[in-house]
Amino acid sequence: xxLGGTRVVDLTRILAGPFCTMLLADMGADxxxxxxxxxxxxxxxxxxxxxxxxWYFAQFNRNKRSLTLDLRSDEGKRVLARMLAGADVLVENxxxxxxxxxxxxxxxxxxxxxxxxxxxxxxxxxxxPYADRPAFDFIAQAMSGFMSVNGKADDEPLRAAPPLSDLVxxxxxxxxxxxxxxxxxxxxxxxxxxxxASLNNGLISLMAYLSAETLATGQVPKRTGNDHPIxxxxxxxxxxxxxxxxxxxxxxxxxxxxxxxxxxxxxxxxEFADNAARMRNRAxxxxxxxxxxxQDSVAGWIERLNAAGVPCGRVQDLNDVxxxxxxxxxxxxLEIEHPGRGPxxxxxxxxxxxxxxxxxxxxxxxLGQHSGEVLAEYGFAAAEIAALxxxxxx
Amino acid sequence: xxLGGTRVVDLTRILAGPFCTMLLADMGADxxxxxxxxxxxxxxxxxxxxxxxxWYFAQFNRNKRSLTLDLRSDEGKRVLARMLAGADVLVENxxxxxxxxxxxxxxxxxxxxxxxxxxxxxxxxxxxPYADRPAFDFIAQAMSGFMSVNGKADDEPLRAAPPLSDLVxxxxxxxxxxxxxxxxxxxxxxxxxxxxASLNNGLISLMAYLSAETLATGQVPKRTGNDHPIxxxxxxxxxxxxxxxxxxxxxxxxxxxxxxxxxxxxxxxxEFADNAARMRNRAxxxxxxxxxxxQDSVAGWIERLNAAGVPCGRVQDLNDVxxxxxxxxxxxxLEIEHPGRGPxxxxxxxxxxxxxxxxxxxxxxxLGQHSGEVLAEYGFAAAEIAALxxxxxx
Numbered sequence: 001x002x003l004g005g006t007r008v009v010d011l012t013r014i015l016a017g018p019f020c021t022m023l024l025a026d027m028g029a030d031x032x033x034x035x036x037x038x039x040x041x042x043x044x045x046x047x048x049x050x051x052x053x054x055w056y057f058a059q060f061n062r063n064k065r066s067l068t069l070d071l072r073s074d075e076g077k078r079v080l081a082r083m084l085a086g087a088d089v090l091v092e093n094x095x096x097x098x099x100x101x102x103x104x105x106x107x108x109x110x111x112x113x114x115x116x117x118x119x120x121x122x123x124x125x126x127x128x129p130y131a132d133r134p135a136f137d138f139i140a141q142a143m144s145g146f147m148s149v150n151g152k153a154d155d156e157p158l159r160a161a162p163p164l165s166d167l168v169x170x171x172x173x174x175x176x177x178x179x180x181x182x183x184x185x186x187x188x189x190x191x192x193x194x195x196x197a198s199l200n201n202g203l204i205s206l207m208a209y210l211s212a213e214t215l216a217t218g219q220v221p222k223r224t225g226n227d228h229p230i231x232x233x234x235x236x237x238x239x240x241x242x243x244x245x246x247x248x249x250x251x252x253x254x255x256x257x258x259x260x261x262x263x264x265x266x267x268x269x270x271e272f273a274d275n276a277a278r279m280r281n282r283a284x285x286x287x288x289x290x291x292x293x294x295q296d297s298v299a300g301w302i303e304r305l306n307a308a309g310v311p312c313g314r315v316q317d318l319n320d321v322x323x324x325x326x327x328x329x330x331x332x333x334l335e336i337e338h339p340g341r342g343p344x345x346x347x348x349x350x351x352x353x354x355x356x357x358x359x360x361x362x363x364x365x366x367l368g369q370h371s372g373e374v375l376a377e378y379g380f381a382a383a384e385i386a387a388l389x390x391x392x393x394x
Numbered sequence: 395x396x397l398g399g400t401r402v403v404d405l406t407r408i409l410a411g412p413f414c415t416m417l418l419a420d421m422g423a424d425x426x427x428x429x430x431x432x433x434x435x436x437x438x439x440x441x442x443x444x445x446x447x448x449w450y451f452a453q454f455n456r457n458k459r460s461l462t463l464d465l466r467s468d469e470g471k472r473v474l475a476r477m478l479a480g481a482d483v484l485v486e487n488x489x490x491x492x493x494x495x496x497x498x499x500x501x502x503x504x505x506x507x508x509x510x511x512x513x514x515x516x517x518x519x520x521x522x523p524y525a526d527r528p529a530f531d532f533i534a535q536a537m538s539g540f541m542s543v544n545g546k547a548d549d550e551p552l553r554a555a556p557p558l559s560d561l562v563x564x565x566x567x568x569x570x571x572x573x574x575x576x577x578x579x580x581x582x583x584x585x586x587x588x589x590x591a592s593l594n595n596g597l598i599s600l601m602a603y604l605s606a607e608t609l610a611t612g613q614v615p616k617r618t619g620n621d622h623p624i625x626x627x628x629x630x631x632x633x634x635x636x637x638x639x640x641x642x643x644x645x646x647x648x649x650x651x652x653x654x655x656x657x658x659x660x661x662x663x664x665e666f667a668d669n670a671a672r673m674r675n676r677a678x679x680x681x682x683x684x685x686x687x688x689q690d691s692v693a694g695w696i697e698r699l700n701a702a703g704v705p706c707g708r709v710q711d712l713n714d715v716x717x718x719x720x721x722x723x724x725x726x727x728l729e730i731e732h733p734g735r736g737p738x739x740x741x742x743x744x745x746x747x748x749x750x751x752x753x754x755x756x757x758x759x760x761l762g763q764h765s766g767e768v769l770a771e772y773g774f775a776a777a778e779i780a781a782l783x784x785x786x787x788x
Contacts, residue, residue, distance in 0.1 A: 002573035004580070015602060027573050047603050048610035055610035056603045125746070128723030133700060138628075139707040142639035145715040149555040150544070156630060157637060157709050159620050160554055161543040167600045171565055176745035178572045179396035179421050183750040186398070194748035204715060204726050205744035206561045208409060209441050209450045214712035215727070215739040216442035216449035221712065226553050234532075236550060243551060245536035306527060313533040315551050318608035318615065321539040321598060329522030332598050333609070345609040350599035351570035352519070354588035356577045 001028025001356050006181065008089040009080070010034060010064065011071075013041040015163060016121045016135075016199065017093030018060045019170030024089070024177060025063035026349055026358040032374050033061060033365065034080070037068040037392065040367040051341040058364040059346040062336060066365035067374045068394055075393040077103055083378045084112050089177055091119045095134065096126035106194065114190035117180040121173045125198045137163035140199035149210055152225035165199035168206060172197035232278040233257070233285050236315065237293040239301050243315040244293065246305065251275065253310055260308040261292045338363045368394070395422025395750050400575065402483040403474070404428060404458065405465075407435040409557060410515045410529075410593065411487030412454045413564030418483070418571060419457035420743055420752040426768050427455060427759065428474070431462040431786065434761040445735040452758040453740040456730060460759035461768045462788055469787040471497055477772045478506050483571055485513045489528065490520035500588065508584035511574040515567045519592045531557035534593035543604055546619035559593035562600060566591035626672040627651070627679050630709065631687040633695050637709040638687065640699065645669065647704055654702040655686045732757045762788070 006029040010021040018033075018041070025031040035041055047056035070076040081104075084090060090109070092099055099105070099120075109118055120126065123135025124143075133139075141147050141159045151158030176195040184191035204211070210221045221229070228234035228247075233254065236243050248254045251274075258264045266272045266288065271281045278285050293301060298314050305312040316324065322333050322345075332348040349358040371394050375385045388394040400423040404415040412427075412435070419425040429435055441450035464470040475498075478484060484503070486493055493499070493514075503512055514520065517529020527533075535541050535553045545552030570589040578585035598605070604615050615623070622628035622641075627648065630637050642648045645668075652658045660666045660682065665675045672679050687695060692708050699706040710718065716727050716739075726742040743752040765788050769779045782788040 002577040002580075023569065048607050050610060054606075056606040059606045059609075060602075124720050125724045128720045130720040134703075134705045136641040136643065136705045138622075138639055138641045139705050142630075142637075142709045143707040143715070143718070145710055145712045146554075146556065147639070147709055148711040150552075152549070152552070155546070156620070158544075158546070158552075159630075159639070160540075161615065161618065161623075162540065162600050162604055163602050164558070164600060167602060168562070168565070171562070171569065172745040175417065175565065175569045175572065176747060178569065178576065179745075180747055180750070182572065182576065183396040183747070186396075187749065193750065194746075196746040197744060198724070200720070201724055201726055201742075201744045204721065205741055206556050206558060207712065207741070208454075208557050208561060210556055211712060211716075211741050212448075212450040212453045213442055215453075215716060215741075216444060218713065221555065224555065226550070228532075229555075236536075236553075243536075245532055245541070245553070247530040247532045249530065309528075311528045311530045311533050313527075313537040315536045315541055316539055317542040318539045318601065318605060319612065321537070322605075322609060324537070326518050326522045326524040326594070327598065330519045330592070330595055332595055347599055347601070347605050347609075348595075350591060350595045351566040351573075352588075352590040353570060353574055353577070355581065356574070356587065 002353070003027040003029035003178070006030065006089065007087045008032065008091060009083055009087045011090065011092040011094070012121065013093070014043060015060065016166040016170045017091055018043070019167050020119065020121055020173040020177070021064060021091050022060050022062065023171065023174035028356070029089070031064040032083070032370070033064045033066045034069050034071070035066055035367060037070055037368065037394065040066070040068070044367065053338055053341045053344055055344055055346070058336065058338065058344040061364035062346060063361050064365060065370035065374055066368055067371045068368035070393045071102060073393050075388065075391055079375070079388065079393065080104070081112055082380070084109065084116060086378050087113065087116060088181070089117045089119060091121070091173070091177070093121040096120070096122055096131045110192070114192055115184065116192040117177055117184065117195060118192065119173050119177045119195040121169050122196070122198050124200045126196060135199050137165045137199060140165035140203055144200050144203035145207055146203050149207070149221050149223060151223045153223050155223070157223070165203045168202040169197045169199045172202050227282065230279070232275060232282045233289055235286065237286070237290050239293050239296060239298045242298040244298055244301055245313050245315055247311040249311070256308045257305065257310045260304055260310060261289060263288065263292060334360060336360050336363045396747070397421040397423035397572070400424065400483065401481045402426065402485060403477055403481045405484065405486040405488070406515065407487070408437060409454065410560040410564045411485055412437070413561050414513065414515055414567040414571070415458065415485050416454050416456065417565065417568035422750070423483070425458040426764070427458045427460045428463050428465070429460055429761060431464055431762065431788065434460070434462070438761065447732055447735045447738055449738055449740070452730065452732065452738040455758035456740060457755050458759060459764035459768055460762055461765045462762035464787045465496060467787050469782060469785055473769070473782065473787065474498070475506055476774070478503065478510060480772050481507065481510060482575070483511045483513060485515070485567070485571070487515040490514070490516055490525045504586070508586055509578065510586040511571055511578065511589060512586065513567050513571045513589040515563050516590070516592050518594045520590060529593050531559045531593060534559035534597055538594050538597035539601055540597050543601070543615050543617060545617045547617050549617070551617070559597045562596040563591045563593045566596050621676065624673070626669060626676045627683055629680065631680070631684050633687050633692040634690060636692040638692055638695055639707050639709055641705040643705070650702045651699065651704045654698055654704060655683060657682065657686060728754060730754050730757045
């Protein structure tokens with residue numbers, strides 16, 4: 001596997017950091033999740049729990065091993081230092097400065113292991129006036145500009161329910177980590193370095209042409225709900241049994257779309273003759289389309305519009321998604337056996353490699369399940385391990 | 395730089411693919427953007443254009459070079475084949491099957507260069523019943539389940555304005571490409587392989603705990619607008635001159651939040667005494683908070699709440715974002731000089747590497763600006779290049 005043999009010490013919890021280390025683990029890295037004895041990652045106790053397993057935890061911690069370690073104790077810190085000496089990557093999502101307060105500042109880490117890639121995921125980056133602020137997805141959605149462009153024209157700015165900024169930051173952190181591993185080979189001895197991704201910066205980077213327009217013109221985009229700002233007809237239409245999304249992105253598609261609806265004659269009318277006219281009369285053309293779309297089912301329209309070459313799709317809820325034949329064909333739902341706890345379904349691998357594919361090597365770990373074997377692999381003797389356990393440091 | 399010396403032949407256009415190759419170029423890869431003679435990437439003509447430069451194009455094509463090549467001509471195809479023989483990576487975002495129709499199917503590519511990493515970005519993946527459907531961000535937002543959880547409780551499913559699925563797919567494709575480059579070193583001779591990311595799979599992977607809950611319970615999440623589904627108070631509040639977002643994610647923060655507002659006494663009242671009670675009376679407590687928040691400015695509240703340790707942020711529009719001192723401190727706005735066309739502002743690098751940082755090496759290219767030098771570097775003689783130009787293939 002691409003990251004086979006890469007040793008990752010993972011101090012992250014909750015979502016952004018664990019998503020980064022999941023992406024690394026899916027590509028074959030040996031990720032050791034370091035958790036507080038007795039408690040562990042709070043996500044172990046969040047969301048739907050079946051047979052003692054949080055399905056939320058299971059999804060984002062597959063392919064990792066768990067080591068319990070009390071990082072508030074001197075003994076725990078000594079263990080961490082020894083592990084870092086033998087690791088390739090450290091991933092953490094503490095607030096900036098916390099790792100240094102724990103005794104693992106940049107200089108110390110370099111002294112322990114000059115080859116180490118140190119990846120941080122945080123809210124706003126480690127420098128600048130807001131560096132110390134606590135990071136929450138909702139706050140990053142507000143501050144990045146995302147909320148200002150999400151929502152309907154006559155409503156307030158709107159957050160998206162999925163924690164987009166957490167996941168995007170985790171994905172950038174994984175990309176940066178792998179780039180740093182490639183760079184390490186070129187930097188020669190002592191080729192480790194710091195890598196950083198943040199919730200706010202990640203979400204800003206996804207504003208695409210909206211950011212380009214604002215930077216060029218100083219104008220901010222208006223919220224337009226499901227309407228395309230400069231194309232009509234385009235958007236959500238209501239079939240008899242649900243909604244369909246249609247992206248009629250240029251005149252050729254508009255003609256095919258209206259023809260498939262039996263409404264091609266609308267294009268002869270001056271108020272719908274070109275895109276500019278249709279933008280002025282968007283409500284009117286949408287109402288005429290909706291009336292027609294309402295006369296048949298979602299499935300009927302999707303088949304007919306696809307046959308006519310009109311980009312369209314069913315508006316699916318998550319149950320629809322996980323029963324969708326395309327989603328299943330793409331193996332985007334995986335079932336992982338958790339020994340003694342039954343099967344758990346998780347979402348699949350979003351990036352596919354033909355010869356070295358991501359795969360499930362093991363389920364999300366029980367708390368501290370691999371403490372003994374991990375410490376042994378990192379060079380601790382059996383007596384040391386026993387003493388650490390007896391002292392409650394592990 | 396991490397990808398210095400990595401030769402990328404880039405057949406992509408519009409957004410998802412170009413974002414992937416921008417991420418590779420930002421990390422030092424030599425990306426040659428192959429464009430149709432005379433026309434080039436349609437994004438060159440989209441969005442705000444100043445001094446002849448599309449700022450949208452400039453943002454997503456920085457650090458690349460441009461080669462014009464007529465891929466419909468036999469001569470153009472022969473040039474591409476020769477280039478691929480010397481390249482490390484090919485990136486394409488055609489519909490599945492189109493590259494093979496052009497004469498570059500998997501077998502042929504392997505014959506040309508068994509070391510080649512072939513990265514595809516498409517709508518739904520190259521296999522399965524919807525593989526051939528055209529890919530649009532809006533359709534992926536509908537089909538992935540994203541729209542079903544975006545929006546207010548009493549409204550219809552809502553798309554987000556930024557083309558999230560395009561950018562997320564591009565980011566996964568870049569991650570997969572770099573992983574495949576790492577794998578190539580381990581696979582030995584002939585270590586190339588196919589890499590694929592899709593708009594739909596990428597967005598599905600961002601559903602986070604929402605997907606875990608649905609997979610565990612069969613229940614689909616309700617849309618809740620800016621309200622947190624299980625925490626109150628939490629959300630958007632209206633100051634005298636704008637909105638603030640507050641994430642009071644647990645009881646300790648709720649107490650600090652209400653204390654900062656001078657409303658701590660509310661917690662003594664049975665209808666607001668605990669989270670369950672506050673969820674039942676969310677409208678009432680939100681109204682009381684809004685009344686108080688409306689008495690001061692955004693800046694006043696942000697300062698006071700941050701001092702009190704309450705996660706909060708200003709709801710910023712994109713002009714606010716690009717003037718935000720944190721965003722500027724993080725260098726998330728870059729100014730790139732386009733010779734003869736003046737400076738262009740683009741968003742910065744969302745992942746930071748300490749020793750081998752991403753940087754602007756050159757602006758987005760003029761159409762065909764590097765045709766001659768690229769062909770020379772790929773081994774074409776001056777006479778060949780002249781003949782190709784004369785024939786209109788370049």
